[in-house]
Amino acid sequence: MRSAENINKKCQVFVRSPQSFKNLLLRPTKTKIHKTLKQKLQRWIDWLWRQEGSASQRARGLALGVFSGCFPFFGLQTILGITLASLFRGNIFLATLGTWISNPITYLPLYWLNYRIGTILIGKQENMPNISNLNPQIILDQGSDFLIRIILGSSMMGLIAAISTGAIAYKLLRSNTTQGMK
Numbered sequence: 001m002r003s004a005e006n007i008n009k010k011c012q013v014f015v016r017s018p019q020s021f022k023n024l025l026l027r028p029t030k031t032k033i034h035k036t037l038k039q040k041l042q043r044w045i046d047w048l049w050r051q052e053g054s055a056s057q058r059a060r061g062l063a064l065g066v067f068s069g070c071f072p073f074f075g076l077q078t079i080l081g082i083t084l085a086s087l088f089r090g091n092i093f094l095a096t097l098g099t100w101i102s103n104p105i106t107y108l109p110l111y112w113l114n115y116r117i118g119t120i121l122i123g124k125q126e127n128m129p130n131i132s133n134l135n136p137q138i139i140l141d142q143g144s145d146f147l148i149r150i151i152l153g154s155s156m157m158g159l160i161a162a163i164s165t166g167a168i169a170y171k172l173l174r175s176n177t178t179q180g181m182k
Contacts, residue, residue, distance in 0.1 A: 063166030065098020
């Protein structure tokens with residue numbers, strides 16, 4: 001009986017104390033976890049900003065990676081991005097990161113858009129199927145027609161995305177470098 005009274009007293013104190021209730025809701029462990037995650041994310045972003053090279057080299061590397069990522073060469077996009085970054089003196093790590101514009105979430109929308117752009121540029125043929133009716137067998141039957149459309153569309157989309165990404169990245173990296181000097 002005595003232990004039941006003791007528990008009852010503790011519950012009454014807890015319920016009466018708003019601070020105790022607030023402490024229960026705002027568990028320090030969750031706050032620490034959020035703070036730690038936020039700090040790690042901030043450190044990762046800072047590390048990205050401090051990558052090797054000038055602002056133009058870093059922006060060029062990212063843009064070349066985005067360009068490479070627009071092509072439907074699964075597994076070869078990273079190699080293409082690194083090769084282009086090496087040839088054009090861009091940041092290799094940021095080129096690798098830029099190839100992730102195409103990932104399992106964006107594959108279908110990106111390649112559908114690339115195919116549509118290629119079809120618009122070349123023009124639709126009579127025997128060319130609609131994108132909504134595509135399946136692997138139809139793609140194999142179309143062969144080079146499909147390949148030309150998607151490669152042309154990927155090239156155009158890659159150029160647009162690379163120029164946009166490179167310009168934005170350069171502006172951000174340049175302003176970050178300027179602010180760091182002040």
